[in-house]
Amino acid sequence: MKCQITSKDYMLLERHLTRPDLVQAISSLALALIRAKLSDAQLVMPDDISPDIATGSSRIAFSIDGRPEETRVLLHSESHVTTGLGLSVTSLLGATLLGLRSGQEVPLLRADGRLGRVALHRVAYQPEAQHEDE
Template structure:
């Protein structure tokens, strides 16, 4: 004779809240400012100087569709524009930079108007996701640390 344990599933709203929590933990979260910043990049064609604008635009639109909003102020482990991010791409060492909505390259900044920046925005510390490269290869990127940038910390 075997013992069968019956586990009761939460009903109604409790079940939905469990599902929503798991969706938040595995997906991307955008602040209102980040969502508006991405929309501005797309609307004003500020991605035109990237190596592959159609691919980047598609990724940014996809990020807008699949990302959920987050309560503000944002969690300190969330990658938002202006945060200093330390990340690692598979097979490479750790790197870092300040995530920026600026469409022009700035030393020490990771542009949201790049495949890397578009991937990082909305991620959380220790989250690991696929990273599409300009040459079409797919790597994995993981966020190792998120801090306020030195510019924002002084403010």
């Protein structure tokens, strides 16, 4: 799954993998997905990332298996994830969406090992894009 992630997101994902408490708390499938994302993603500086790429702290709209659209904020900090509002990048869904471009639809690995599909409809807010306007 080729995607783009910022150097900041890359560093934070690497840091997540070095935290024993977090590594024990997330699934082995999510760990494998994060490792694959780190090895396969195109690394982009935050100032150079396109505004339609899902980055950490972005508010995104997506759908799973053609169901109704959902909106969440991609978060690196587990303590800030509120049910229905935030989505941890250390979850299977969050790790899949991080680095995708609006309009992309990709396979979604589920906790039980089955595959679904997730489509990123839009990036409603991206912190890196907001810095360009300042």
